[in-house]
Amino acid sequence: MTTLTATITDSAVPRTRRRSVRLTLLGSGAALTLALPYLLDSYWLFLASTLGVNFIAAAALNVLQGNAGQFSLGNAAFLAVGSYSGAFLWVQQGFPLPVVFVGVAIAGALAGLIVGLPALRLHGIYLLMSSLAAHFIVTFVASKYQVANFGVAGVPYKAPGLGPLSQDRSKDVYYLIVVVAAVVALLLWNLLRSAFGRALVGVRDRDVAAAACGIAVGRTKLVVWSITSSIVAVAGLLQAMSLGTASIEFYTLGLAISFVAMTLIGGNGSLLGSFVGAIFVTGTPEVISRIAKASGASPFGDSIWSHPFELQRIAYGAAIVLFILLEPDGLVGLGRKLVRLVRRMQRPRREAT
Amino acid sequence: MSLLEVEGVEVSYSSGATALRGVSLAVPEAGRIAVIGPNGAGKTSLTRLLTGVLRPYRGRLVTGSVRFDGRDLARMSPGQLIRAGISHVPEGRGIIPTLSVEDNVRLVLAAIPRRNRPTLDQALGVYPILLERRKAMAGLLSGGQQQMLAIARALATKPRLLIADELSLGLAPITVRDLVDDLHRRSVDEGTAVVLVEQSATTALRFSQYTYLLDMGLIVHEEDSATLLESGAAHEFFVGGGHDLAPEEPVGSK
Numbered sequence: 310m311t312t313l314t315a316t317i318t319d320s321a322v323p324r325t326r327r328r329s330v331r332l333t334l335l336g337s338g339a340a341l342t343l344a345l346p347y348l349l350d351s352y353w354l355f356l357a358s359t360l361g362v363n364f365i366a367a368a369a370l371n372v373l374q375g376n377a378g379q380f381s382l383g384n385a386a387f388l389a390v391g392s393y394s395g396a397f398l399w400v401q402q403g404f405p406l407p408v409v410f411v412g413v414a415i416a417g418a419l420a421g422l423i424v425g426l427p428a429l430r431l432h433g434i435y436l437l438m439s440s441l442a443a444h445f446i447v448t449f450v451a452s453k454y455q456v457a458n459f460g461v462a463g464v465p466y467k468a469p470g471l472g473p474l475s476q477d478r479s480k481d482v483y484y485l486i487v488v489v490a491a492v493v494a495l496l497l498w499n500l501l502r503s504a505f506g507r508a509l510v511g512v513r514d515r516d517v518a519a520a521a522c523g524i525a526v527g528r529t530k531l532v533v534w535s536i537t538s539s540i541v542a543v544a545g546l547l548q549a550m551s552l553g554t555a556s557i558e559f560y561t562l563g564l565a566i567s568f569v570a571m572t573l574i575g576g577n578g579s580l581l582g583s584f585v586g587a588i589f590v591t592g593t594p595e596v597i598s599r600i601a602k603a604s605g606a607s608p609f610g611d612s613i614w615s616h617p618f619e620l621q622r623i624a625y626g627a628a629i630v631l632f633i634l635l636e637p638d639g640l641v642g643l644g645r646k647l648v649r650l651v652r653r654m655q656r657p658r659r660e661a662t
Numbered sequence: 663m664s665l666l667e668v669e670g671v672e673v674s675y676s677s678g679a680t681a682l683r684g685v686s687l688a689v690p691e692a693g694r695i696a697v698i699g700p701n702g703a704g705k706t707s708l709t710r711l712l713t714g715v716l717r718p719y720r721g722r723l724v725t726g727s728v729r730f731d732g733r734d735l736a737r738m739s740p741g742q743l744i745r746a747g748i749s750h751v752p753e754g755r756g757i758i759p760t761l762s763v764e765d766n767v768r769l770v771l772a773a774i775p776r777r778n779r780p781t782l783d784q785a786l787g788v789y790p791i792l793l794e795r796r797k798a799m800a801g802l803l804s805g806g807q808q809q810m811l812a813i814a815r816a817l818a819t820k821p822r823l824l825i826a827d828e829l830s831l832g833l834a835p836i837t838v839r840d841l842v843d844d845l846h847r848r849s850v851d852e853g854t855a856v857v858l859v860e861q862s863a864t865t866a867l868r869f870s871q872y873t874y875l876l877d878m879g880l881i882v883h884e885e886d887s888a889t890l891l892e893s894g895a896a897h898e899f900f901v902g903g904g905h906d907l908a909p910e911e912p913v914g915s916k
Contacts, residue, residue, distance in 0.1 A: 507765050507768060
């Protein structure tokens with residue numbers, strides 16, 4: 310066997326032990342996730358909710374971008390599709406929550422289908438341009454809808470209210486997000502391991518070869534656009550619930566790009582990468598604003614810490630450029646390299662004993 | 663009636679270019695034919711037409727008909743073509759480099775109805791080396807092995823007609839000879855008809871029973887392959903046809 314396949318399949322740690330380590334990690338992670346609302350104050354809980362929403366949307370985008378090779382700047386638009394179709398179904402019409410979720414998912418899928426249509430003919434940067442057009446069209450329509458029905462202040466979102474399980478708003482929203490995030494992660498994880506996941510890679514890397522395998526290239530692209538946009542729309546609904554409002558100024562191009570940043574920084578085409586990237590992008594502004602506060606710089610001063618917002622943008626930009634240039638597999642790729650390095654250092658020692 | 667009948671086919675692209683200008687050819691059941699021609703002759707458009715991917719390339723069938731076993735082929739999707747019994751070995755490295763050897767084959771198995779579906783091992787077993795390297799990334803195989811994978815994948819569907827596009831591209835002459843001889847044997851054993859679309863005239867003539875010479879979107883000559891090989895007509899048609907196994911030889915480039 311070649312050295313490359315050897316490093317993938319073979320490992321110094323026995324498989325059963327590795328599995329039990331993994332299960333323990335997963336179990337304690339789940340327990341911690343469920344306990345968080347009782348450990349954190351409301352501000353940190355809100356951040357955790359934001360992280361969850363970001364992960365949901367980033368995971369979907371990562372499938373579209375990393376696995377299917379379809380680049381999109383329509384993320385803020387799809388979030389807005391979710392929050393504004395939610396505004397109609399929930400805030401205006403008062404449908405029950407499950408109906409709202411299904412309705413929002415369908416609206417997102419339809420929007421994704423339409424935005425994905427140019428993907429049948431366009432590739433790369435041209436496709437990016439068409440999703441950019443979608444961004445401006447959707448935000449324009451949404452702003453008209455918002456002003457006509459709710460006014461400039463935005464759509465007021467009430468607490469989700471989980472019936473007998475209901476506690477307070479932020480806890481309810483948090484648990485809702487955790488459940489959806491878990492479902493989405495499982496769904497995407499299985500999707501990528503199915504025949505459809507292989508078809509996606511085929512369409513991304515060799516569409517002619519994929520067609521030779523009987524894959525309808527165009528239909529595969531449309532399906533992946535629909536699925537991922539549907540998920541992003543649901544994330545948009547959850548986001549509006551978490552924020553307590555949907556307001557059009559929120560859905561900027563910068564927001565759309567921040568999701569691209571999550572996938573590129575975390576690791577293109579990796580579910581774990583979406584999570585790590587979401588942590589990075591959710592956490593960076595927090596870290597920077599805390600340093601800015603600690604530095605004691607006046608918001609009107611000349612110090613660079615006087616401009617935390619600009620610093621955040623610079624941090625994203627620099628991180629994206631650095632990762633694309635130095636580590637295309639993102640933080641996850643970096644982590645794998647470190648693990649491999651540690652193992653290689655351990656191995657000779659083990660042989661010696 | 664022949665297995666595949668192409669009649670008066672004209673193909674043009676939305677850019678305005680016309681690639682095929684009235685091409686007719688026939689493939690008998692279990693027959694082996696070759697279509698040879700220089701760059702830009704229309705070979706690629708012909709394979710696209712026969713494998714159902716004209717539309718993604720913004721091409722369309724203007725006039726003419728393509729019938730496979732009496733059925734109209736022109737409107738079939740890639741999946742339908744496979745189920746109808748047509749397999750395709752795409753040009754160059756017709757595999758997906760970022761998937762494992764196994765996953766490449768799994769991809770095509772999913773397109774076959776369950777009752778006709780071979781097992782993964784049967785499909786890989788066409789070339790034992792593929793069984794050996796089943797977990798490896800397809801892109802890490804040697805050029806010849808990649809081509810074997812593409813052929814094994816095409817054969818997994820038990821096709822009645824195999825369309826092989828530029829098998830010789832970028833491969834060592836000795837590898838090409840082995841692959842083509844092997845394909846010849848399988849075609850005879852299994853009764854699979856093969857259309858070999860090639861730039862390399864010698865390879866194509868040695869393999870096939872009947873040969874079509876394609877140039878500028880037209881069939882300019884057709885003849886029994888053995889006669890053509892002897893008469894050297896193909897060599898007159900091509901520049902440097904005698905040495906065309908060497909990839910560096912410019913073959914009638916315009």
